[in-house]
Amino acid sequence: MSAKSEANLKGIPSKPYDLLREGLIVFAFAVVVIVVLAALFGSPDYPSVTAQEVAQKQPVDYLKLVSDYLSGNSDMQTYGPPYTRNPENAQGLFGLAPANILGVTIPIDAQKDFVLKPLEALATISPSVKDALGQFQAAADDQRNAWVKNYTDALDKAEVSGQSVQLAPGDYGPVPVLMNGMLDIARAGFLEGALNSGPNVPYAFDNTKALMFLEGDIQDQVAGKLDMQGGQWGIGHETGNYPGAWWLWPYTFLYQIPAIGNADNADIIVGAIMALFFLVLIFLPLIPVLNRIPYWVKVYRVIWRDWYRDHGKS
Amino acid sequence: MNLTERAQGFIKNNMSMEDALPTRMPVYMSSVVYLFGALTLSALGMLILTGVVLTIFGPGWWHVSGFGHFINSLHFWSSQIFFLGILLHMIGKFFMAAWRGGRWRTWAVGIITLGIAVFSGLTGFILQTNWDSQWVSGQAKDALNAVGIGSLVNTLNSGQMLTLHIVVLPLFVVFFVGIHILIVRHESPVRPIGSEEKDA
Secondary structure: OOOOHHHHEEEEEEEEOOOHHHHHHHHHHHHHHHHHHHHHOOOOOOOOHHHHHHHHHHHHHHHHOOOOOOOOHHHHHHHHOOOOOHHHOOEEEEEEEHHHHHHOOOOOOOOHHHHHHHHHHHHOOOOHHHHHHHHHOOOOOOHHHHHHHHHHHOOOOOOEOEEEOOOOOOOOOOOHHHHHHHHHHHHOHHHHHHOOOOOOOOOOOOOHHHHHHHOOHHHHHHHHOOOOOHHHHHOOOOOOOOOOHHHHHHHHHOOOHHHHHOOHHHHHHHHHHHHHHHHHHHHHHOOOHHHHHHHHHHHHHOHHHHHHHHHHHO | HHHHHHHHHHHHHHHOOOHHOOOEOOOOOOHHHHHHHHHHHHHHHHHHHHHHHHHHHHOOHHHHOOOHHHHHHHHHHHHHHHHHHHHHHHHHHHHOOOOOOOOOOHHHHHHHHHHHHHHHHHHHHHHHOOOOHHHHHHHHHHHHOOOOOOOOOOOOHHHHHHHHHHHHHHHHHHHHHHHHHHHHHHHOOOEEEEEEEOOO
């Protein structure tokens, strides 16, 4: 044994032991348990939510999402770092906003990237979309805003007939053509591809824009039905009756506290508390009071009961 | 200075064959609590084995293959047993005050390993490439962005999540688990409370 082990175990009797045998027995036990659990319960595989599915089943919700992006007033338009140059929107705590340190590293312009670029691609094969896009881009900001606002307001009273969304007559300019173009792209199943399109085509390892597109109300609706929203213990859940990432419960628990969960800077508050919690855990052996708990609780008397029985009380 | 000689001396002084592959143990090691570490290691072994199979066929395979889904299920339940093992191991060691005798480093390395494993688990959820991963990646990105990590680790970048999950994070986990075990074997299992004059 090492000198340290010799010193530590001085005066302690030893017994025969077979490390490999014990390890193999425990491994075999673990394998059996895992195989049985996998065979009995499988694993969850709830399909992804796609733009195609939403555009077909909930076209009005889809168009509201697109018109929000087109308006240039979506939350995503001014998210802050690492996506947009809005440092004022980075979450801060005690005057420090860590997201601003590295700034914008994944630039995203929701209006352009989520709507205008896919439409520009569609315009190459659709003269009507090309004309509408030209008219929209040539118009003054006030005019564009008015068209989009009128269209968005009208969506609240839209009627869905078959595959088409009917709006009351109004001053929408070229917006309906653009919106129907976005509806067509999504229904054809091309939207995610258009959003992921970039310098690495045909490779698409980075799905940032496609995954981000449906965030917000639409994903919240799905998550709400599956009990996966932040106020429902969020990402600690899996779909279905699976245990999920229960090891994140201390993290998701903090979001259940209204004062934290409802705060604008909830994420950084939770992040800071978890960082502190982690540091306390690491240095727990050196922290007075905390490192004395085992002596008071005396669970060790059960763990080493054979030793105390044979060698007297501690 | 002969580096090899120094390395030999270091190993001889700190890790004998009886430390590395013990055939005798102190008599106080009789509780089932001592098996939780081995349970965690076994689940880690299963995670690596099933993970290698999933890696060979790619992240989308398990959606289209019944066998692939079963391998994914093994991987999923291995992760559950892995974290359960860590939790039980940690609780056991806490109530044993197993950091006594200068062993606080072992505890600290264990907690660091847990922290890395949590991130590894997160990237695993994101790599399921289904609704769970879609939702978790979106939620996690806000959390990482808020603390300033989102610029470096983009949960919506599936390529980055893949490389982190199958290479970088497992390497760190295995490395720290290795350090953890080496320290444990070098220092011997902690004695029962009260069996030595000075515990601290």
